[in-house]
Amino acid sequence: MTTTAPDAPPARSALRGRWIDQWDPEDAGFWERTGAKVANRNLWFSIFSEHIGFSIWTMWSVLVLFMGPEYGIDAAGKFFLVAVPTLVGSILRLPYTMAPARFGGRNWTIVSAVLLLIPTILAAMVIQPGTPYxxxxxxxxxxxxxGGNFASSMANINAFFPEARKGWALGLNAGGGNIGVPVIQLVGLLIIATAGAGAPRILLGVYIPLIVVAAVFAAIKMDNLTSMRNDTGAFKEAYRESQTWVMSFLYIGTFGSFIGYSFAFGLVLQNQFGRTPLQAAAVTFIGPLLGSLIRPVGGWFADKYGGAKVTFYNFIAMGVSALVVLAASAMDSLTLYTVGFVLLFVFSGVGNGSTYKMIPAIFRGQARVAVETAGAEPQQAYLRARRVSGAVIGIAGAVGALGGLFINLAFRQSFMTTQSGDPAFWSFLAFYVLCIAVTYVVYLRPAPAEATHPRVAYAGV
Structure with a gap:
């Protein structure tokens, strides 16, 4: 089956699936006539599949709440257990980013959804006392x-939307996916409250049919863009760009915080404040839920005020939130500790939206400067900006997700040595201060008076 925009030439079936040969979202007429409808349809079904992917990626943050003393796993062992999928998901984000260009966004969404069945079924088979660690x-x-689903989904959706709508679209796509974290935690809470902590297989039984539904919807509702194919050269260019690594570093502070805290929140409450699985699960979902819901708002703020400004002030807010957590720990106040932790989720969500908006804006700014000062051909310059920004989104997503690994390893070491999360939070605070400095120096520091063009070539980022 093929799909084509009404004002585009007939689509071709180069591979099985629905292919669109011509796609120009920057053309206002094309966007109004057909682009917006097609892009939004792909966005919503991408969100659904990515949502399930996030749930499966973080399911061990819920399963460890079911693993009582009879499993024989201490706090350090559980922190390591939830760190492992973070590492693997981070590594997979690079090949997953390239997959839509190689196989088609719709085709890869189907494959990536079906792959989720493997860890879910395996977990249902082994989750019982006596299983070797x-x-x-x-x-x-x-x-x-x-964890890989996010990268392929974001790279795919980035290609569907025009520059002026990328912040909102990418924020909505990522936020809707991120909500998979609190949703699986809420389902786990419901199961613990009704069936008890000895029934983890019910959780897995809920998600197996949802995975199948996600794959079916992707097959019948999504499209492939021919223009995304065979673009591995964009990754080579992205690797050579210094901005790729600056944004990856900042994304460690935003998304790395979100996913790391999502895995760790319940375990921290259990081990620092002696919460039962039910008590921990009753509040664990709040932070990821708010952080997910506010991510599109971060993208909207970035569209309106500039991603760099929003990111800068957001890292200040994250640093203050870390100080609130440390103060609450010194006071032994569970309520204030929870408030501080939830604020970290909220601001990490805002930062997720603003940093992702910065990426396409940076490379579009480069293209604008190349056109205005170096005489570059506009169409080619802006096409390169779209290609490279899509690759950078995948690279930054992979590197940023490693922040989740670092957070859980930091908590593991912190509880092993002091039986408290305080040393870990001091290290997180120091990192946020460094992110504040990097954002200011690279993107917000005024250009020298003698500069012939914007120092950062990213004016408006």
Missing amino acids: WVFVLVAAIGGVG
């Missing part, structure tokens, strides 16, 4: 495939 680690690692 290494088996849990192996199955948790396989669950990392869910």
